[in-house]
Amino acid sequence: MTDPNTNKILEGVRVVELAAWTFVPTAGAVLADWGADVLKIEHPETGDPQRALVSSGIVPSAGSVNHFVEQPNRGKRSVGINVQNPEGLAVLAKLLETADVFVTNLLPDSIERLGLTVDEVRAINPKIVYARGHGYGTRGAEATRGGYDLAAYWSRSGVGDAYAPLDGGYPPIQRPAFGDVFGGFALASGIVGSLFKRERTGEADTVDVSLVALGMWQIATDIVAAGVTGSPMPKYDLSEMPNPAASLYRTSDGRFLAFVLLQADRFWKEFCERLGRPDLIDDERFANAGLRFQNRAECVTQLRETFGSQPLEHWKAAFKGFEGVWDVVQSSLDMHSDPVVEANGYLPRLTDGNGNEFAVVDSPVQFNERPNAEMRAPEHGEHTELVLVEAGIEWDEIARLKESGAIL
Numbered sequence: 001m002t003d004p005n006t007n008k009i010l011e012g013v014r015v016v017e018l019a020a021w022t023f024v025p026t027a028g029a030v031l032a033d034w035g036a037d038v039l040k041i042e043h044p045e046t047g048d049p050q051r052a053l054v055s056s057g058i059v060p061s062a063g064s065v066n067h068f069v070e071q072p073n074r075g076k077r078s079v080g081i082n083v084q085n086p087e088g089l090a091v092l093a094k095l096l097e098t099a100d101v102f103v104t105n106l107l108p109d110s111i112e113r114l115g116l117t118v119d120e121v122r123a124i125n126p127k128i129v130y131a132r133g134h135g136y137g138t139r140g141a142e143a144t145r146g147g148y149d150l151a152a153y154w155s156r157s158g159v160g161d162a163y164a165p166l167d168g169g170y171p172p173i174q175r176p177a178f179g180d181v182f183g184g185f186a187l188a189s190g191i192v193g194s195l196f197k198r199e200r201t202g203e204a205d206t207v208d209v210s211l212v213a214l215g216m217w218q219i220a221t222d223i224v225a226a227g228v229t230g231s232p233m234p235k236y237d238l239s240e241m242p243n244p245a246a247s248l249y250r251t252s253d254g255r256f257l258a259f260v261l262l263q264a265d266r267f268w269k270e271f272c273e274r275l276g277r278p279d280l281i282d283d284e285r286f287a288n289a290g291l292r293f294q295n296r297a298e299c300v301t302q303l304r305e306t307f308g309s310q311p312l313e314h315w316k317a318a319f320k321g322f323e324g325v326w327d328v329v330q331s332s333l334d335m336h337s338d339p340v341v342e343a344n345g346y347l348p349r350l351t352d353g354n355g356n357e358f359a360v361v362d363s364p365v366q367f368n369e370r371p372n373a374e375m376r377a378p379e380h381g382e383h384t385e386l387v388l389v390e391a392g393i394e395w396d397e398i399a400r401l402k403e404s405g406a407i408l
Helices: 025-032 049-055 066-074 086-096 110-112 118-124 147-154 178-201 212-219 220-228 264-274 290-294 296-307 311-319 339-344 384-390 397-406
Strands: 014-018 037-042 077-080 102-104 129-134 206-210 246-250 258-260 325-326 350-353 357-359
Touching: 014 086, 014 246, 025 037, 025 066, 025 129, 025 178, 025 296, 037 049, 037 086, 049 066, 066 178, 066 296, 077 178, 077 384, 102 178, 110 258, 118 129, 129 178, 147 178, 147 212, 178 206, 178 212, 206 212, 212 220, 246 296, 264 296, 384 397
Parallel strands: 014 037, 014 102, 037 077, 102 129, 129 206
Antiparallel strands: 246 258, 258 325, 350 357
């Protein structure tokens, strides 16, 4: 019997990834987390341009850990191939012959120029799952446009506007790779679905995920409601939340608590008792949900003053064991010591090629209650020779391809 604690769901699946930056490479990382052999194809000289972000100083780092590469590329093998070189392209075709999945974010004109369209790749391997990540879909006048998540996901899809302030000011800027990591997981999920279909029917699909579609999915409730009502979903000022017991509150030491008491009447009495405000329980302005809605600004003011009178640790102790849903607004640094994260292995620790130990965020689906990520990201072209030997290419030919610049 197979040991469920060691065998991964994609064991034996080979993926050829011709992609850069974060969106599509994240799909490869998820597939690698789940056991696939992911071959990351990189240009012999430049590699994935993501590798240069830390060294260029554009993003902060500490020591020599290239975290912008490690998170979306852990678990893969890097193969340096110049696909613009005809001999390099022939090497890629050799790898595609035995691959289960081809995943890319190249723009359509590049795909056509290289001869890597769906039909051309299927001519090499009829059973390959062909997966694409892009900005604006595969049809229509904008299908050839490049797209990063700040533009296509955050801005075009309506996500940024949904978080824009009520006073008409600038929308907040998204966090780095905010849509990309979500998109990579969606693309990986689509690939797994297509592999399942192929297992059942023998037919391979083309899988597409666009950043615009991802953003729309993220705010689907807003978009569907806008279509029904003819106007955007309303935005609420925190000082006048319709349900004051479902909102954010600041503590005296500048931290924040989130309460989500959707059945507010059920929890109101105990909420007020733990708050140290039993006077609010039967206050004629706040005694039930309807009254709290009518007098919401006054209710929020009372709650804000009370929460603002004590530090976070006081409120954590006061609401310990409370059955109503609440939590602390935490920072990214807080997550490294969060007991839920530690208990469930959500931040697996890896060691890079220089011996530096660090944590990556695990892909969010676990199988058999087991964390996924186990291997660091590869160095640029680290596995070129090994992979080509596995593909049946002789050493003399590998040496010749190196001299011609076709491979690293």
